Amino acid sequence: MNRLRQLEAFRAVMIAGGVTSAAHILNISQPAVSRLIASLEKSLNIPLFDRRQGRLHPTSEAEFLYGEVDRAIANLDHVAQLAADIRNQKAGHLRIACLPGFATSLLPRVVAEFLADRPDVTMSIQTRSSARVREWIAAQQYDIGIADEFEGHSAVNHESVNIRTVCAISSRHPLASQKTITPKDLDGLPMIIQDRQNRFYHAVKAAFDTSGAVLNHRVEVRQFATACLLAEQEVGIAIVSSIDAAEYIGRGLVTRTFEPQLPFRLDILYPKYHPRSLLMQEFIVQFRDSLAPFLLPDKSP
Numbered sequence: 001m002n003r004l005r006q007l008e009a010f011r012a013v014m015i016a017g018g019v020t021s022a023a024h025i026l027n028i029s030q031p032a033v034s035r036l037i038a039s040l041e042k043s044l045n046i047p048l049f050d051r052r053q054g055r056l057h058p059t060s061e062a063e064f065l066y067g068e069v070d071r072a073i074a075n076l077d078h079v080a081q082l083a084a085d086i087r088n089q090k091a092g093h094l095r096i097a098c099l100p101g102f103a104t105s106l107l108p109r110v111v112a113e114f115l116a117d118r119p120d121v122t123m124s125i126q127t128r129s130s131a132r133v134r135e136w137i138a139a140q141q142y143d144i145g146i147a148d149e150f151e152g153h154s155a156v157n158h159e160s161v162n163i164r165t166v167c168a169i170s171s172r173h174p175l176a177s178q179k180t181i182t183p184k185d186l187d188g189l190p191m192i193i194q195d196r197q198n199r200f201y202h203a204v205k206a207a208f209d210t211s212g213a214v215l216n217h218r219v220e221v222r223q224f225a226t227a228c229l230l231a232e233q234e235v236g237i238a239i240v241s242s243i244d245a246a247e248y249i250g251r252g253l254v255t256r257t258f259e260p261q262l263p264f265r266l267d268i269l270y271p272k273y274h275p276r277s278l279l280m281q282e283f284i285v286q287f288r289d290s291l292a293p294f295l296l297p298d299k300s301p
Contacts, residue, residue, distance in 0.1 A: 003043070004076075007069050009036035010048065013056060014066045092279040093122045097136045098146035100127040101223040106243050107146070110290045114283055121279065130267075137269040143280050144287075145269030149199055157270045161288075162263035162296040164242045165200075166255040168231040175237070180257045183213035190218035190236035192227040203262045204239050228253055241266075242294045263296045 012022035013033065023030045037056070041048050048065070049056035058066070098107060103125060115121055128136070130147035137145040138155040150158055167181040175181055186208075193215070194201045208215040218236040221227050224244035231238045232253040241264045245255045268287075270276065276284075 002039075006036045006040035006043070007073060009033050010040055010062075011066070011069050011073055013037060013049070014058060014062065014070075019056060092120075092277060093124070094144070094280060094283055095124045095126075095142040096144050096146070097126050097128065097133045097142040099130065099133070099148065099223075101225045101244055102146050103127045104225055105247050106290060106294075110287055114286055134269060137271055140271040140274045143271070143274070143276075144284065145267075147267045147269055148265060150267035150269065155272050157272045159268050161266050161268070161291055163266050163291070163294050164296045165239055165258060165262050165264050166242050166245050167258040168228050168238045168240045168245050168248070168253055168255055170232055170234045171252055171254045172234065173237070176254050176256070178256060180259050181237075182259050183208045183211040183215075186215075186237060187213035188216050191216050192219045192221060192230045192236040192238040193217050194224070194227070195220060195222045200262070200264055207260055207262060243291075246294075261296065266291075 008026060009022065009032075012025045013019060016022045016025055019030050019033045019037075023033045026033065037049065046061050046065075047059050048062040049058055051057075096107070096111075107125070111123060111125070115123070124142075126136070126142070130149045133142075133145040133147040134150060134153055134156060136142045138153050140155075145156075150156075150160070152158075167175075167186075169176050169181075175185060178185065193204065205215055219227075219230055221230070224238075224240040225247070227238035227240050228245055228248040230236060232248060232251060239258055239262065242255070245253070249255060268284075
C-alpha cells in the first residue's frame with residue numbers, strides 16, 4: 001500500500017507540475033507529498049527530481065518511468081471501477097438456457113430491459129428441450145434454466161410458477177364473440193394440441209373427459225408459439241400459455257378465458273453447487289417480476 005501511495009504521489013507531481021498542486025489532487029499535505037517522493041527515490045535508488053529554487057524538476061529517468069506508472073495506476077483504477085460495477089450488477093456475464101418458445105416470447109424483452117443500463121454485461125442464450133436444459137444446469141454450463149416438465153435432479157435447485165392459460169382462437173371464428181370458452185363449446189371442433197407426452201396435454205384431455213366433450217386432435221405441436229400461429233390461420237383452436245399468446249394478439253388472434261383454468265407449470269432451474277452472483281440475483285428478480293401479469297391467481301385462503 002505504501003508503494004502505491006508513493007507512485008500516486010509521483011504521478012500527481014508529474015501531472016500537476018509541483019508539490020502544492022499534487023497535494024490538492026491527493027488531498028494530503030505538501031510535506032506528505034515530499035516524504036512520499038523522497039521515500040520512492042530511496043527505494044528505487046533513482047533520482048526522480050532535481051530540486052532547484054524550491055521546485056521539483058523531473059529527471060530524464062522520471063520522464064521515462066512516468067508512462068509505466070500512469071498506465072499501472074490507470075489499470076488499478078479500472079479494476080476498482082470494474083469491482084464496483086460487479087458489486088452494483090453493472091458488469092459480468094450471464095448464461096441462460098431455455099425452451100425454444102420462451103426465447104421468442106417474453107425473454108427477449110426481459111433481457112433488453114436488463115441490459116439497457118448495463119453496457120458491460122454480456123449474455124449467452126441457448127435453446128433446447130427441457131431435458132437438455134436440465135442437463136446443462138446440472139453440469140453448471142448455464143446459470144439459469146427455463147423449462148417445464150422438471151421432475152427433479154440432485155444437482156439442480158428449482159422453483160415452479162403456474163402460468164395462466166387461455167384459449168387462442170382466430171378473430172374470425174364464431175366462438176371469438178364469447179368471453180369464456182369451455183370444453184363443451186369445443187366439443188368435436190378441430191383442436192391444436194401440445195405433444196401428447198407433455199403433462200399439459202393430459203390436463204387438457206382430462207378437462208374434456210370430465211365435461212363429456214370430445215377432444216378432436218387436428219394438429220399436434222411441441223411449442224405454444226406454433227399453436228398460436230396455426231390458430232390464427234384457422235387450422236383449429238388451442239389452449240396455450242398466456243405468455244406465448246400475448247405475442248400474437250392483434251395479428252388475427254384473440255384470446256379468451258378457458259374454464260376450467262388449467263395451469264401451465266414453468267420451472268426455473270439453477271445449478272445447486274454454483275453460487276449465484278449478484279448480477280444473476282438481480283436478473284432473477286427482474287425475470288420473476290416480468291412473469292407477474294401471466295401468473296395464475298393464488299386461490300389459497
